[in-house]
Amino acid sequence: MSNHNPIAIIDSGVGGLTVAREVMRQLPEESILYFGDNARCPYGSKTPEEIRTNTFQMIEFVSAFPIKALVVACNTATAVVLEEAKSILSYPVIGVIEPGARAAHGQTKSGRIGVIGTETTIRSGAYENAIKRINPGAFVFGLACPGFVPLVESNQLGSDEAREEVRRTLAPLLSYRLDTLILGCTHYPLLAPLIQETLGPTITLISSAEETARELAALSKKQAGRKFPSAPEHLFFTSGDAVTFQRIAEDWLRFPVRVERQSLEVLTHFK
Secondary structure, X not given: OOOOOOEEEEEOOOOOHHHHHHHHHHOOOOOEEXXXXXXXXOOOOOOHHHHHHHHHHHHHHHHOOOOOEEEEOOHHHHHHHHHHHHHHOOOOEXXXXXXXXXXXXHHOOOOEEEEEEOHHHHHHOHHHHHHHHHOOOOEEEEEEOOOHHHHHHOOOOOOHHHHHHXXXXXXXXXXXXXXXXXXXXXXXXXXXXXXXXXXXXXXXXEOOHHHHHHHHHHXXXXXHHOOOOOOOOOEEEEOOOHHHHHHHHHHHHOOOOOEEEOOOOOOOOOO
């Protein structure tokens, strides 16, 4: 990671912007190439075969650029394809589940950790397995929240509908005496104010974005402090509506972005 090629970040939609923003904060001189598969979002209700196909189509697209590393920012895709991607790609590949598990372990005082995510992520047990590798005695409770991603993708972050959906969906967590909750989908930090409002101030919310960016910084061997010869350039692509993506991206990142629409369904290199 000693060159100034971009770091690629792929996600099922806009959720990976939470990771992109943290990478920009921790590694401000790095360029980012982002792809959000908004046209086929959400991934959480798809079959593993569909998730694999869609994810490797994104990987094929970003691999056409001279990237230095890849972040699979989608928790669902991480659970399904991360190890395979690591085994066949020539550049570093980072997922978001292991970093999130480490961050939760470092935060919890009681060892009682909740995980919210898509149906596929929760069903996979990926977070529970990652946490128990660190602390076999931890209590981990997972809850699927399939209604959250559509709220984020439609930019209803502060609506009454979003508040009611969050309150209703998270009600089962209130009886488990959790002190830490992993937001196990990169879309969910955009709903963090409503999630915190529902669960109260005693539960610490964990987004894997900060720890993922730290892992990138470690890979870059302190590259963040080195002066690159030019300013970073950030490129954003979506398979869905570019105007909607741009509106959400600018609200979240706090600077103007240009977004290009790109279809992926013709890409078939990875079988």
